[in-house]
Amino acid sequence: MNEYPKIAVIGGGSWATAIVKMLSENLTEIAWYMRNESALEEIKVNYHNPNYLSSVEFDVDQLRLTNDINKAISYADYVIFAIPSAFLSQEMTNLHVSLEGKVIVSAIKGIIPETSLIVGEHFHQTYNVPYENIAVLTGPCHAEEVALERLSYLTIACQTEEYAKVISNCVSSHYIKAKTTDDIIGTEYAAVLKNIYAVACGIAHGLGYGDNFQALLMSNAIREMKKFIKKVHRMKRNINNSAYLGDLLVTGYSLFSRNRMFGNMIGKGYTVKSAQMEMNMIAEGYYATKSAYELNKQYGAKTPIINAVYEILYNGKDPKKVFRKLTEKLD
Numbered sequence: 001m002n003e004y005p006k007i008a009v010i011g012g013g014s015w016a017t018a019i020v021k022m023l024s025e026n027l028t029e030i031a032w033y034m035r036n037e038s039a040l041e042e043i044k045v046n047y048h049n050p051n052y053l054s055s056v057e058f059d060v061d062q063l064r065l066t067n068d069i070n071k072a073i074s075y076a077d078y079v080i081f082a083i084p085s086a087f088l089s090q091e092m093t094n095l096h097v098s099l100e101g102k103v104i105v106s107a108i109k110g111i112i113p114e115t116s117l118i119v120g121e122h123f124h125q126t127y128n129v130p131y132e133n134i135a136v137l138t139g140p141c142h143a144e145e146v147a148l149e150r151l152s153y154l155t156i157a158c159q160t161e162e163y164a165k166v167i168s169n170c171v172s173s174h175y176i177k178a179k180t181t182d183d184i185i186g187t188e189y190a191a192v193l194k195n196i197y198a199v200a201c202g203i204a205h206g207l208g209y210g211d212n213f214q215a216l217l218m219s220n221a222i223r224e225m226k227k228f229i230k231k232v233h234r235m236k237r238n239i240n241n242s243a244y245l246g247d248l249l250v251t252g253y254s255l256f257s258r259n260r261m262f263g264n265m266i267g268k269g270y271t272v273k274s275a276q277m278e279m280n281m282i283a284e285g286y287y288a289t290k291s292a293y294e295l296n297k298q299y300g301a302k303t304p305i306i307n308a309v310y311e312i313l314y315n316g317k318d319p320k321k322v323f324r325k326l327t328e329k330l331d
Contacts, residue, residue, distance in 0.1 A: 004028075004170060008076035010069065010091070012036050014052040014281065015107060016082035018143035020063070021056050025173040031064040033072035035091070040065045051280075053147040070097045078103045078167065080137065084282040085110025085119065103163050104129050107137040109191040110284040111291035118188045132160045135167055136184050138191045140246040142256040146176070154178040155243035157187040181243065185233040190225060190244045193306075195285035196292060197221035198251040198259035200309050203319050205260070206267020213327070217305070218252050220330045224303050228292070231299040259285035266312060267319055289313055304329040 004027055009020050012034025023030050034040060042050040043065060047057045066072050073079055074097050083091060085108050106119035115122050120136060123129040135158035145152055154171060156178055158164035164180035172178045181187060197218070204214055225248065226239040239245060251257050262283035265275040272286070293310040296303055308326045311317040 005077035005166060006075055007031070007078045007080060007170060008033060008072040009080045009082060010072065011082035011107075012039055012049065012051070013082065013084070014143040017049045017053045017056060018141075018146035019080055019082055019107060019137070019171070020058070021053075021146060022171040022173065022176055024058065024062050025176075026170050027062070029062055029064060031066065031072040031075045033066050033069050035067055037067050040067055053143060056147050069094050073097055073099070073102070076102065078105055078163075078170075080105040080107055081119065082107040084108070084287075085112055085284060086282070086287050088112055088119070088122070089114045099123075099127050099129055101133075102129075103133050103135060103158075103167075105135045105137055105167060106188060109138070109195055110288050111192055111295070113287060113291065116291050116295055118185070118192060120184050120188055131184070132158075133163070134158070134184060135163055136188045136191070137167065137171075138187050138243050138247060140242055140250040141176075142250065142254055144256045149175040151175050151177070153242055153246070155181055155187060155241075157181045157184040157243070159184060181241075183235060183237050183243075186229050186235065186237050187243045189229045189232055190247060192284075192288045193225050193228060193292060194221075194248040194251045195259045195283070196289050196306055196309055197225070197248060198257050199263035199266070199283070199285040199289065199313075200305050201252040202257075202260035202263020202265075203267040203309070203312065204263075204323065206264040206269075207319055207323055209323070214252070216330055218249060221252070221305055222248055224301075224305055228296065228299070228301045228303060228306075231301045232295075259283050262286065263309075272313055285309075286313060 008031035009016050010033050048054050104123050108119045112122045120134045138155050141152040156164045156167045159182050168178040222245050258281045289309050292306055308322050311322050312319050
């Protein structure tokens with residue numbers, strides 16, 4: 001396979017836009033699918049995505065823009081999915097072409113609600129994509145900092161080292177450093193769980209807890225993450241590596257974090273519905289909380305932070321009372 005294969009990006013949000021920007025540093029052509037036809041027309045005329053990262057200017061001659069997912073996927077050797085997990089199944093109902101022989105790259109940091117599976121497992125079980133053809137693209141990396149070309153780091157997880165290196169080469173540039181790993185299950189679960197912990201961090205901030213408590217919260221979160229992932233997929237991994245701890249920290253602390261923002265609103269007294277309406281982006285941590293909570297019923301990992309966030313978001317419990325109890329469980 002060529003060093004720079006044909007790649008399609010599926011999604012029109014901020015992360016998809018950032019990925020297309022990264023790829024455009026190296027590829028002469030990229031297929032880009034998004035459902036919003038008016039946004040596609042705006043890119044063709046004004047060279048930027050009008051809804052997300054609008055400061056990023058594209059060379060439209062590099063882009064094969066389409067609102068037909070079949071055209072984008074038919075074109076590509078590698079397909080990068082970067083749409084909210086809650087909407088993946090709906091998008092895939094329009095797919096009529098085969099995924100056979102294609103490398104599927106998940107840049108989705110969530111669990112599929114319909115199957116309660118992480119994206120890699122979902123593609124394996126639902127579309128018969130072999131695990132060796134599945135990769136995960138994860139951080140620590142915020143789309144907004146990619147737009148600003150601030151130095152950022154990515155981790156590419158794939159069982160097939162050759163594919164991981166190809167993806168790494170395609171996204172690397174003077175402001176993007178990428179490394180590879182074979183822990184596709186662990187890195188994808190970490191990408192899901194860190195969004196829940198970022199919601200918790202936001203709730204704490206909204207309730208008025210200070211930096212001291214939030215440092216304690218993140219310290220407990222990485223240990224809780226380790227226990228959860230170990231139950232789900234036991235293998236040798238260093239939970240302090242950037243794909244796990246680094247991604248957790250940036251999502252928990254950054255002002256760019258939509259999950260922290262969502263949690264902050266909940267802590268300040270917004271209802272879940274009003275917080276979602278206030279934001280123009282999806283907070284994956286909301287959906288991930290329910291999926292992780294339900295999934296953990298079969299694994300039994302000790303997850304007081306996930307349980308607390310679940311009680312607030314899905315059982316309507318008072319954040320102040322829930323966090324008061326949570327503080328007694330942390331160390």
